[in-house]
Amino acid sequence: MDTDVGDSEALLVQRHAGLVRRIAHHxxxxxxxxxxxxxxxxxxxxxxxxxxxxxxxDRGASFETYAGIRIRGAxxxxxxxxxxxxxxxxRRLREASDAARALxxxxxxxxxxxxxxxxxxxxxxxxxxIVSDAAxxxxxxxxxxxxxxxxxxxxxxxxxxxxxxxQDQEFRHALVQAIATLPERERLVMSLYYDxxxxxxxxxxxxxxxxxxxxxIHGQALVRLRAKLQNWRxxxxxx
Numbered sequence: 001m002d003t004d005v006g007d008s009e010a011l012l013v014q015r016h017a018g019l020v021r022r023i024a025h026h027x028x029x030x031x032x033x034x035x036x037x038x039x040x041x042x043x044x045x046x047x048x049x050x051x052x053x054x055x056x057x058d059r060g061a062s063f064e065t066y067a068g069i070r071i072r073g074a075x076x077x078x079x080x081x082x083x084x085x086x087x088x089x090x091r092r093l094r095e096a097s098d099a100a101r102a103l104x105x106x107x108x109x110x111x112x113x114x115x116x117x118x119x120x121x122x123x124x125x126x127x128x129x130i131v132s133d134a135a136x137x138x139x140x141x142x143x144x145x146x147x148x149x150x151x152x153x154x155x156x157x158x159x160x161x162x163x164x165x166x167q168d169q170e171f172r173h174a175l176v177q178a179i180a181t182l183p184e185r186e187r188l189v190m191s192l193y194y195d196x197x198x199x200x201x202x203x204x205x206x207x208x209x210x211x212x213x214x215x216x217i218h219g220q221a222l223v224r225l226r227a228k229l230q231n232w233r234x235x236x237x238x239x
Contacts, residue, residue: 009049009052009053010052012048012051012052012055012063012067013045013048013049013052016048016063016064016067017045017048019048019064019067019068019071020041020044020045020047020048020071021041021044023040023044023068023071023072023075024037024040024041024044024075025037026197027040027072027075028040029199031079035079039078040075040078042078043074043075043077043078044071044072044074044075046074047067047070047071047072047073047074047075048067048070048071050070050074051063051066051067051069051070051071052067054070055067089133089134092130092133092134093130093133093134093222093223093226094226095120096116096120096127096130096131096134096223097223097224097226097227097230098227099111099116099119099120100116100223100224100226100227101227101228101230101231102119103115103116103119104227110181110183110224113127113128113131113220116223128216130219131215131216131218131219131220131222131223132212132215132216132219133219134219134222134223135200135215135216135218135219135222171229171232174229174232175225175229178224178225178228178229178232179225181228182221182224182225185207185217186217186218186220186221186224187221188207189203189207189214189217189218189221190218190221192206193218200214200215200218201214203218
């Protein structure tokens with residue numbers, strides 16, 4: 001990739017280099033130890049350069065806001081490109097969510113973890129491995145993109161048009177409503193992790209449980225959310 005920039009773009013990059021480091025350290029603090037912060041910084045710098053090249057005042061957002069989206073997106077792209085989140089993990093998450101959705105329609109309520117595991121022909125331990133992997137690979141994302149099933153829950157594309165932003169706002173409204181229906185402990189984990197931006201270890205201290213248990217609770221919340229939001233997508237397409 002060509003990383004040459006003009007004088008004005010170079011000044012923007014220089015002024016916001018600290019933003020790359022802050023985002024990288026914040027992201028890495030919430031990921032497994034094998035993710036290297038220097039790799040994230042390198043990817044983030046490329047995102048910052050792209051932001052400096054493409055930004056214009058008529059986007060309706062400050063450069064820092066716009067750059068933050070591009071920087072974080074570049075880091076997530078780097079993680080995905082290096083197979084940090086294998087497709088098999090996304091496939092198993094999709095299967096768990098499909099099972100949760102089917103059981104919810106059958107029972108008229110949210111299914112328990114044991115009911116989902118049994119429906120999938122798994123024991124409790126194998127199912128907990130699936131939801132733990134799902135939580136680790138979700139990385140903060142809550143967006144239903146991904147043609148290959150690698151759904152995320154992420155920031156909107158800053159280059160999207162008005163219709164895309166309207167649809168994104170509708171999705172986020174549906175997401176907020178779905179989170180509100182989660183069991184209390186799952187809802188609390190989501191709030192501490194996404195709203196208060198605590199890492200899994202810090203959430204565990206608040207709840208007085210292990211980090212691995214927090215990961216399981218987080219993963220189960222993602223299974224439920226994906227099932228609920230698939231219902232929303234089906235209704236949205238039919239409307």
